[in-house]
Amino acid sequence: MPRSNWLKEVFHCQKPIIAMCHFGAMPGDPGFDHKGGMKKVVEWAIKDLTALQNGGVDAVMFSNEFSLPYMTKVGTVTVASMARIIGELMPHLKVPFGVNVLWDPVASLDLAAATGAKFIREIFSGVYASDFGIWNTNCGETVRHQYAIGAQNVKLLFNIVPEAAQYLVDRDIVSIAKSTVFNDRPDALCVSGLTAGVETDVQILKKVKEALPETIVFANTGVRLENLGKQLEFADGAVVGTTFKYEGKFENHVDEERVKAFMNKVKKFREE
Structure with missing residues (x-):
């Protein structure tokens, strides 16, 4: 299917x-609550998923966002834990879902294959200086793994502006986007701010979309009620996390009323 x-x-x-x-x-994970155990993690996830779906979102993406500090090669325990959580969420799921095992594309594909996720978001290509050390990738190897495990129908969302990282050499974002599309055949590109919750630069979104009009481009961070119109003017969709939480704070639970207000505005934007 064309991208x-x-x-x-x-x-x-x-x-x-x-x-x-x-x-x-x-x-x-260093922050794991041993007293509350996995039961508490599952209860938190069910509560947030319920608020998101009641609020009217189009899809959800499950990620180990609180596995700080992140790893570029995760342990088996992380994938196993996420699979357990998603398994318990299955009876509650009403929308399409994807997964993101931060920041390990092979682990994300394994989790997608095991759970039936429709898409994954990852850092698939490039070499970066990051908060996690020197960050290298091997897209060819990752995609071959995708086919080896029968996950070829899982859509790959390429984050080309990694959070807390930058290319080891100075490259223009448009040239990165163009070469990524030519060499790696992504299903979509994701353009981000510096960290979770930081607004994606609209001018960068505009430049990438104008350079690659046939490629799907997502605004990946910092889309909020007050800026969603200008973000969606150029982006083909958005990944939204922090703004849906109580008081717009990363560490809080999802606020269903914030989700509803946001999605109502999105629906009006679509109508216009």
Whole structure:
């Protein structure tokens, strides 16, 4: 299927809003609550998923957002824990979902294959100086793994502006986007701010979309009620996390009323 055509098949709408459902710290993570255990992590995830779906989001993406500090090669325990959580969420799921094991694309593909996720978001290509050390990737190896495990229908959302990282050499974002599309055949590109919750630069979104009009481009961070119009003017959709939380704070639970207000505005934007 052409890259520009799969959005409606997966999300059943144009300009989809993919809501982040952040998992709490899990076994192996420094912040794991040993007293509350996995039961507490699952309860938190069910509460957030319920608020997101009641609020009207188009899809959700499950991620180990509180596995700080992140790893570029995660342990088996992380993937196993996330699979357990998603398994318990299955009876509650009403929208398409994706997964993101931060920041390990092979682990994300394994989790997607095991759970039936429709898409993953990851850092698939490039070499970076990051908060996690020198960050290298091997897209060819990752995609071959995707086919080896039978996950070829899982859509790959390439984050080309990694959070808390930058290319080891100075490269213009448009040239990065163009070479990524030519060499790696992504299903979509994600353009981000510096960290979770930081607004994506609209001018960068505009430049990338104008350079690659046939490629799906998502605004990946910092889309809020007050800026969603200008973000969606150029982006084909958005990944939204922090703004859906109580008081717009990263560490809080999802606020259903904030989700409803946001999605009502999105629906009006689509109508216009």
